[in-house]
Amino acid sequence: MPELPEVEICRRQLRRWSQGAVLREVLLCDPAAVRKTLSTRPSDAVEDAAKRLAPLVGRAPQPPIRHGKRLGWAFGDIGLGIHLGMTGQWIRGDNEQPRSGRVGLRFDHVVLWFVDQRRFGGLTIRPTNELPDLLSSGHGPDALDAPCAGPQLAEIFTGRRAIKVALLDQSKITGLGNIHAAEALWRAGIHPGLACNALSTDQWRRLSKAIPDQLQFAVDAQDGDEIAYITAGGPNPFAVYGRENKECPKCNAEIQKISQSGRSTFLCPSCQRG
Ligand SMILES: [Zn+2]
Known part of the structure; x- marks a missing residue:
């Protein structure tokens, strides 16, 4: 599942790949990827996905914005809210639909595909000035961009x-x-x-x-x-995550795996006593 860093990298890629380009066509392969709001449920799909996306065509995108794991991408005064769900990502391609390709955005030089195997990810259309509120709705401050003391x-x-x-x-x-x-x-x-x-x-x-x-x-x-x-x-680039029974990089103690609220947690019993 993408976490904040993967979403931040996705944001940077979309910015880099679409810089100076104009959207020429929307390739809609899975209308259920277009939702009424930023939702992980395909049942929240809109009825008129093609019509909703059509106004984006002919416009140049601005750099995408991020709050937590949500992305917003403005095309002039119309914006795209993006939720990657469990398996969503954006890749570069051409007109040919990639495996699990849901929506393709064809620019002059490249087609950027929203691919999502599990289909929890989705896109939604909003006026650009509503994007920041949409992204932060129900969420606290961003852990990277607005760290708390x-x-x-x-x-x-x-x-x-x-x-x-x-x-x-x-x-x-x-x-x-x-x-x-x-x-x-x-x-x-x-x-x-x-x-x-x-x-x-x-x-x-x-x-x-x-x-x-x-x-x-x-x-x-x-x-x-x-x-x-x-x-x-x-x-595995991590110090403890996924490293059960391996050595802690700080103290060489054996890393333990425990379960909390049904999720795996990894810790060093020596470094993390208190
Ligand atoms: Zn340790």
């Missing part, structure tokens, strides 16, 4: 919920998924099972630095023309 984090995350579980709550801060929440807690030396109301001022301070550091690390490690998803069998 320690005292702010302590105010946002209260109660007895485990910190790792709380960090995945997108309404508090947005953009941390299962991988980067675990990695950020390892960086900060905080046990993922620690209750939010048990974190010290110093732990909040360390976490406030670890979150954007981790996301920036992942963006830098993956930036380029191809996105290497860890789940796709590429090399």
Whole structure:
């Protein structure tokens, strides 16, 4: 599943690939990819997908914007909201529909395809001035672009919920998924099972630095023309995630895997005691 860094890289790719180009044609292969709102449900599809996308043709795109894992892409005063869902991505191609190609945007020199095997991803049309609200609706500040200071984090995350579980709550801060929440807690030396109301001022301070550091690390490690998803069998660039029984890069202790709210969490029992 794409996390914030993959979505940020997707944003940069769309900007790079469409720079100075004009949209010439929309190739609509799967009308259900066009939704009434930013939704992961194909049942939210609009009835008139082709008609909704048609006004984009003949316009030059602006650089896309991002909030958390949502993208907005303005074509003049008409905007495209983009949700990648579980398997959505944008690739460069030509007029030929790629495997799982849902919507193709044909520019002068390239066709940019929204491909999505599982079909949870979707596109929606909005006036450009509504895009920022659409992207941030129901979500907290962006974990990379608007990082919170320690005292702010302590105010946002209260109660007895485990910190790792709380960090995945997108309404508090947005953009941390299962991988980067675990990695950020390892960086900060905080046990993922620690209750939010048990974190010290110093732990909040360390976490406030670890979150954007981790996301920036992942963006830098993956930036380029191809996105290497860890789940796709590429090399594992992470310190603890997916490294059960391997050595912690900081202290050589054996990394453990635990389950929290039904999701895997990885930690170093030595570095993350408190
Ligand atoms: Zn360690």
